[in-house]
Amino acid sequence: MHLDFGVVARSLPFLWQGFEYTVQLTAIAGLGGLVFGTLLALARLSSLRWLSNAAAAYVNLMRSIPLVLVIFWFFFLMPQVFQTLTGAERPVQIGAERTAIITFIMFEAAYFCEIMRAGIQSIPKGQVYSAYALGLTYGQAMRLIILPQAFRNMIPVLLTQTIILFQDTSLVYVISATDFVGAASKIAQRDGRLIEMYLFVAAVYFVLCYTLSYMVKRLQKKIAVIR
């Protein structure tokens, strides 16, 4: 067997494009998922029965089926949804890359919801009562008192979930989107260099994720004292 890692060097610009998409997808899905996840968490904790039940059903459904199947579902449903929204004559194709962004926002929202719910529930009840006693409305109490604290307490968990998200985005491979893994696998198949390419990809992911989770661990130790 003859290994030639030159193939990696030759295809770096294309791999970098894929990597940029991976980072972009992680960032957008992370932020979008956090926003929707927080809204979902508020819905789950709502005293309105129908609202909390609907949110719980959504979260449990998303967490019970494989991400690959969720990606297939959205890839199939998105064109139809956009057709209905825009009133177009035929299903609207939005491409694998954009489908992936919507899918990951919706999927991550379910996981971020559970994290934010735990965060909100970790805030002492007295905080809520004193906010209301001061005359704040529900929206003000949440925005100014509860959510900032819940968010800060949950930062390490949120970051860990983001690292998992960063790894999970590689699954857009199944709808042929060109993320980092997708770009590598396209080159690998074109040049017949699967071994070199996949070893390189594994090494890059390992170094990045190991460093990031090490930093999260340090951060966790640092902010644990403040509480």
Add this chain to the structure above:
Amino acid sequence: MHVFNWRVFFEELPGGGEQYWQLIVSGVGWTLAVSAVAWVVALVLGSFIGTIRTTDRPWMVHLGNSWVEFFRNVPLLVQMFLWYFVIPEFIPPLKAWIVSTDPANAQFVSAVLCLGLFTSARIAEQVRAGIQSLPRGQRLAGMALGLTQPQVYRYVLLPMGFRIIIPPLTSETMNLIKNSSIALTIGLAELTFRAREMGEYTFNFFEAFTAATVIYLVIAMTANRLMAVIERRAAVPGYIAGGGK
């Protein structure tokens, strides 16, 4: 609007003979088979790695930590490619076997190794946490009774540790079943693979994906119930909450 056609499951495949519901059932079979074998691999290896991480031998602890870090920090999809495309190239007998055998066998073995080792790292983390959550007195009492270190683990620490980690082990089992769908990227014809295949043949994607979703929900709920039964049976009276449930 889309017209539902649930009778599509009883239509025959283009090749003839089989009907679509049989295709889905065979997919469920592969999903369960891969998950079950990988679960055994993961539990055995994970228990071992998790245990050595709590010993007082630094090299054992480092070995265990490296194992966990490696499998945690590479995406499962990439690990799947490594097991299927890369590792056999470095082991000539394995390569020879893969070339000669039915592709389904090679995919099955790669998927089991990949999922088994990936999950073992996660179980190792739970086993370590379970053992470390026990009061120090348990280990010391075992040693005071004259037990050797392996005996302390065998008779004192592991039986208690395993009972503590049953709930996280349950969610790990469900993760494993969900993760087995990633084996479709190396061509293993498990449930998600079959659902997509049926969609492509019939254009009834909605029906096919709904069937797969419902089946995953049923599998998850069954696994959940099963583990709850085990948790009740294994509970130590008066020790861990959950026995009373």
